[in-house]
Amino acid sequence: MTSILLIGESDEHGEVSQSTLQAVAAAKSLSEPNITVTFSGDAPASASSLSVDSIVSISAVSNSDDGIYEQSTAEIASLVTSNNPDVVLLSKSDFGSLVGARLAFRSDLSFAADCTELSNENGALVVTRPVYGGSALAEFIVASTPAVVTLRAGAYEPSTETGSPAIESIEPQSIEQFAYVTDTVAETRDGVRLEDAGVVVSGGRGLGGPEPFSVLKDLANALDGAVGASRAACDAGWIDHSHQVGLTGKSVSPDVYIAVGISGASQHMAGCSSSRAIVAINKDADSNIFKEARFGVVGDWEKVLPSFLASVRELKA
Amino acid sequence: MVLAKQVPDPETPPSQFKIDESTNSVVPPNGVPPVVNGFDLNAVEAALLLRDAGADVEITVLSVGTDFVMDSMKKTLAMGADRLVLVDDDGLDKIDSAATVKVLATVIEKDGAFDLVLGGRQASDWDQAHVPLGLAEVLGLPLVSLVQKLELTDNGITVQRVITDGYQEITAPIPAVLTVTNELGEPRYPNLRGIMQASRKKPEVFSLADLGLSSGDLAPKLKLTKLYVPESNQQVELIEGENEADSGKKLALRLREEKLI
Numbered sequence A: 001m002t003s004i005l006l007i008g009e010s011d012e013h014g015e016v017s018q019s020t021l022q023a024v025a026a027a028k029s030l031s032e033p034n035i036t037v038t039f040s041g042d043a044p045a046s047a048s049s050l051s052v053d054s055i056v057s058i059s060a061v062s063n064s065d066d067g068i069y070e071q072s073t074a075e076i077a078s079l080v081t082s083n084n085p086d087v088v089l090l091s092k093s094d095f096g097s098l099v100g101a102r103l104a105f106r107s108d109l110s111f112a113a114d115c116t117e118l119s120n121e122n123g124a125l126v127v128t129r130p131v132y133g134g135s136a137l138a139e140f141i142v143a144s145t146p147a148v149v150t151l152r153a154g155a156y157e158p159s160t161e162t163g164s165p166a167i168e169s170i171e172p173q174s175i176e177q178f179a180y181v182t183d184t185v186a187e188t189r190d191g192v193r194l195e196d197a198g199v200v201v202s203g204g205r206g207l208g209g210p211e212p213f214s215v216l217k218d219l220a221n222a223l224d225g226a227v228g229a230s231r232a233a234c235d236a237g238w239i240d241h242s243h244q245v246g247l248t249g250k251s252v253s254p255d256v257y258i259a260v261g262i263s264g265a266s267q268h269m270a271g272c273s274s275s276r277a278i279v280a281i282n283k284d285a286d287s288n289i290f291k292e293a294r295f296g297v298v299g300d301w302e303k304v305l306p307s308f309l310a311s312v313r314e315l316k317a
Numbered sequence B: 001m002v003l004a005k006q007v008p009d010p011e012t013p014p015s016q017f018k019i020d021e022s023t024n025s026v027v028p029p030n031g032v033p034p035v036v037n038g039f040d041l042n043a044v045e046a047a048l049l050l051r052d053a054g055a056d057v058e059i060t061v062l063s064v065g066t067d068f069v070m071d072s073m074k075k076t077l078a079m080g081a082d083r084l085v086l087v088d089d090d091g092l093d094k095i096d097s098a099a100t101v102k103v104l105a106t107v108i109e110k111d112g113a114f115d116l117v118l119g120g121r122q123a124s125d126w127d128q129a130h131v132p133l134g135l136a137e138v139l140g141l142p143l144v145s146l147v148q149k150l151e152l153t154d155n156g157i158t159v160q161r162v163i164t165d166g167y168q169e170i171t172a173p174i175p176a177v178l179t180v181t182n183e184l185g186e187p188r189y190p191n192l193r194g195i196m197q198a199s200r201k202k203p204e205v206f207s208l209a210d211l212g213l214s215s216g217d218l219a220p221k222l223k224l225t226k227l228y229v230p231e232s233n234q235q236v237e238l239i240e241g242e243n244e245a246d247s248g249k250k251l252a253l254r255l256r257e258e259k260l261i
């Protein structure tokens, strides 16, 4: 049996997040899984039908814990001590990355971050994770348990099975907190969330400046999609960093990912390679993006994009 | 105290990225010297911005590794850091993050007074983003990750922390550990004076034995069994029209045909 303590998260609608459903699928792929899902704060209502063994809510973890996760870490560390699971599984979200690392070092546990595959071999846990920005994959045997593992978004299909787990709630402990969030400033967003969009139109350094992003925006609007960008375009200040796709930006898996003036560096592809189809528009036929794309046009975006946009509008009309 | 790691240049083109599968290690491409991890330069920049804002800061750059290329590591001094401390010993480029934290914590405790430990948000080789977070746990210090802006206040720091769609303002007491992200802004280019000063400075170098550690203290928790370049079997279908504008049109029609749009 593999006992798994899965640290769940809820999304902005108060549902079990897609990344947690993916983690459930990953947990279920292990041998004879026994899965407990715990939520820092009250579990979303939809958690009660997850196909797992039990749900534990750590009620009333305060919002001031956001961004620091002192209290969440302390609560989960106690749960790990009492449950002694084989695997503590988190999503590689902001929350999961931070809590995972803190937990591993606080309790001196093995830790594998940003994994794309978990399996059992001869009783041991084996994990695969992309390294060198995604240029290589590394496979590790995790010798000691409990092991803390964070899972890359999109690595597994979300679990759709249902079940009736046992439900439990525990009271939080009081901890000493040193750092505090005093304010949260949210970017205004018009249209669909990048992470949820069915079509993403991304621009890179090849666009040459901020203005062309308005053409990408028109194209995204015509396709009910969202605008993404490479880090080079964000660092240049052409578009806000909240649009960055990649290893250190957002992970997206739309039906169509249209990359315009993007070379396809491994760190960029890390955020979009689970898209159903990648479409590249790039003037350099040798660019790496054409090794990753399903459809491509070798050409100058200034000439290709206007007619592409016009045809898309015609088809959509 | 700024943590900095020497890494293979991440801008190495994919075609030159090679792995020796018999040793599970990356073969450095010919003629491309290693660099200081990019986000660590952002951390150096963050420290320099505190100085620019008028604070009296001494900046020590600390690195654990082996086969250091001084021209690369000294870039931090040329930017304006005061000291460069290196823990240099055989195999230190192969230890895991838990062992790295152990070495760093030992040096930091030995080196004494500091108000802030700054590190990059992650290293571009193993991409784990563990070390500064682990160090905060081991040293028992407050931790804020993904910092894009930083200010010293009377009794601590106020920082902006990047989140998915915006940022948080966080206050924390010092000493504290912070990880810095590229949203902070480009690290400055060293000027001539900085380069001259850096060339005269000598790094302070320690071995594991100097720190009272041995390689036995640094055994990895995870065993690397395979390192390989993933195969892509994606075959691109290039859409060619009579001219580029026509290609754009044909692309739209082809995507519709596939029911992708």
Ligand SMILES: Cc1cc2nc3c(=O)[nH]c(=O)nc-3n(C[C@H](O)[C@H](O)[C@H](O)COP(=O)(O)OP(=O)(O)OC[C@H]3O[C@@H](n4cnc5c(N)ncnc54)[C@H](O)[C@@H]3O)c2cc1C
Binding pocket: A133, A203, A204, A205, A206, A207, A229, A230, A231, A232, A233, A244, A245, A246, A247, A248, A249, A250, A260, A261, A262, A263, A264, A265, A266, A267, A268, A271, A281, A282, A283, A284, A287, A299, A300, A301, A302, B010, B038, B122, B123, B124
């Ligand atoms: C640790 C680490 C993390 C990183 N994280 C990310 C990340 O999250 N996201 C990310 O994107 N990057 C990330 N990067 C950076 C990444 O390595 C690349 O540097 C970056 O993605 C390059 O952006 P780009 O493709 O826009 O620019 P370039 O690589 O400069 O490519 C520009 C492309 O535009 C094409 N072009 C130029 N003019 C035209 C034209 N007129 N018409 C058509 N095409 C044209 C060129 O042929 C070229 O292929 C990271 C790097 C590191 C080291």
